[in-house]
Amino acid sequence: MTNLLGILFLVPLATASLCLLAFRSHAWQRVLSVLGAFTELGFSLWLFWQVGEHGAFSLNVGNWPAPFGIVLVADRLSALMVLITALISLLVQVYSLGSMDRPREKFGYYPLIQILTLGIVGAFLTGDVF
16 A cells, blocks of 8 residues: 555656646646646545555655655655645646636646646655655
8 A cells, every 4th residue: 555655646747747748739738737636636535544544654765774765654644735735736727727828838837736746745745854
């Protein structure tokens, strides 16, 4: 179940990559971005439920020990914060479908919001202080 922590990083990263591949088509970027946000919300709900049922999870990224590698930890507080982040990200992206104008979309709004979500999720799931 600790692979769920990696999936929470993979979804916004893959969505941002797909949005960059569809950089010329703003319609595809909108669809991909909202689908990615729904997927992130679903996985964050699953993480919140799993942490409530089984307790905290941890994952050593790359199987490196703690002083040398990054340790991802999901306890109740971090799972709740990831869930709130995914919900707010979805709401912002749905709202921006109607309020974002074309010139601003040309600067890569949808890939950037996915990268922002990735960074916030990473900040909440990291198990150490840099």
